[in-house]
Amino acid sequence: MAADDLPIGVAVTLEPLVARVLAPNASAYTCTGTQTHIVGIADVAVIDPGPADPAHHAALLRAIGGRPVRAILITHHHRDHSPGARRLAEDTGAPIVGCAPIVVHEAGEQADAAFDADYAPDRVLTEGDRITGEGWTLEAIATPGHTTNHLAFALAETKALFSGDHVMGWATSVVSPPDGDMGAYMASLDKLLQRDDRVYYPGHGEAVERPQRLVRGMLGHRKQREGQILRLLAGGPRTVAGLVERMYVGIDPRLHGAAGRSSLAHLIDLERRGLVRQEGDVWASI
Template sequence: MAGPPPKPWPTGKAERPEPLVRRLLAPNPSPYTYTGTQTYIVGDTGPVAVIDPGPDDDAHIASILAALDGAEVAAIMCTHTHRDHSPGARPLAAATGAPVVGCAPLALDQDVLDAWGPRADAAFDSGYAPDRVMEDGEAMTGTGWTLRAVHTPGHTSNHLCFALEETGALFTGDHVMGWSTSVVVPPDGDMGEYMGSLERLHAREDRVYYPAHGPAIDKPRQLVRGMIGHRRQRENQILRLLGDAPLAAADFVSRMYKGLDPRLHGAAEMSVTAHLLDLERRGLVGRSGDIWQTA
C-alpha cells in the first residue's frame, strides 16, 4: 500500500490525461480513498459522459459543472454504489438533466442483513436509483466515444468497469486501483468473484487503466498479474497459519499485515474473512463458531 504523494493535491482541478478524458479529484481523502475519489469526464466537444460523480459534496459538484462548461451530459455512469462514488449522481443529474446509468443498486436480502448485523450495508449509497442498469457488454455512445460495460463483481457484487473503445482505456473504479489492492468486504464482497474478475481483466488488452483512486496504470496486465499472485500468497499464508493452530479472523491481521495503519485493521480483517469464506466454499477450511481450522 503506497502512501499519498506530497501536497498540494489537484483537488477540484480538471486534468486531461488524454484528449478524450478529463479527471477531477474530490475533496474526500482518507485511509480508504487515498487522496480522494476521481471523477472522469469522457468526451470533448459533443455530449459527454461523467464516470463516478463521487460524494454528494457541493464543492466537487461545482467543480464538475465548471469543467463541463455547459456541455451536454449524455450519461452519469457509476461503477458501483459505495458512498464515495455514486451519491454525487443525484445533484449532478438535477443540475444537468442527464440520466444515471451503470451499475445496479445494491441488493442484500434481509437474511444476509440479519446474519451480518444492521450495518452490513452502511458503506453503500442506499439512495442510488439508476435510470438504466447496464448489462455486461452494453455500451453508451457519444460524439467520438464509446463506453462499454465490463462486469467485474468481487469488490462489490454490482461493480462495473467501463472500456473506452476508441483509445483502449479502462475505467476500473475500485476493482483495480493505482495505490493499493482493493478491499473485499463480505457479505456483498466476494473473494472468489473478485479473483475471477481479475482473471477476466488479465485476458483483456487494455492500454491503460484509470482507477477511481490513485494514479493511472500504464502496464495494466502486469499489475493485474501481480495482484492475482498477491491474493494467492495471502491465501497460502492463511492456510499455513491454520496449519499451526485454529484462529479467529481477527487473529490473522497482526500476523499477515505487518506495520498496517491501525485505522485499516477492520478492513484487513474483512479481507481475511473474504479469503476464509472462499476457502470454505472450496472445501479447504472449516469453522466452529468464530474459529477457523483446516478442513
C-alpha cells in the same frame, strides 16, 4: 504527477478524450479522494461523480462547461462514488446509468465505504452494454468482487479502462463480505488479464500505465495471502483477528478492519472450496 500532488477540484486532462476531477474526501480508504472522470469533447459522459459534496459538484459543472452530458455512469454505489449523481442529473438532465442497485444486509463491522442507500439508476447496464457520444464509446465490463454489482467501463477509441475500485492505483481493493466476494474478485482480475487495455483510470490513485503487470501482481498477492492463511491454520485454529495480527504486521492500525474483512472473504472462499471450516468465531483447516 504523484498521487499526493493531485489538485482537488481541478479538471486535469489525462488524454484528449479524458479529464479527471478529484473530490475532497481523502481518507485511509480513499487515498487522496475519489476521482471523477469526464469522457468526451463536444458532449460528455461523467463516470462516478463521487460524494454529495457541494464543492465537488461545482468543480464538475466547471469541468463540463455547459456541454451536453449524455450519461452519468456508476461503477458501484459505495457512498464515495455515487451520491453526487443525483444533483448532477438534476442540473444536467443526464440519466444515471450503470451498476444494478442492491440491498446489503450488513453482518458485523463494515470496514469499507457504506453503500448509497438512495442509489436508483435510470438504466442498469450489463456486460457489453454501450453508451456513446460524439467520438467516444463506453462499454460496460462486469467486474464483481469488490461488490457484487461492480462494473468497469472500457473506452473503445483509446483502449482505456475506468476500473473503479476493482483495480486501484494505490492499494489493493477491500473485498468485504457479505457483498464482497473473493472468488468473484479473483475471477474478475483474471478476466481483465485476458484483455488488452492500454491504461486503467481508477477511482482512487494514479493512472495505471502497465495494467496487465499490475493485475498479475494482484492475483499473485491474493494467492499468497490464501497460502499464508492455510499455513497459519495448519498450525491450529485461529480467529480472523488472530490471522490479521500475524499477516499484516506494521500496517496502519486504521486499516486493520479492512484487512480483517478481506481475510474473512478469503476464508469464506476457502470454505466453499472445502479447505477450511468455521467453528463459531474460529476457523480451522480441514
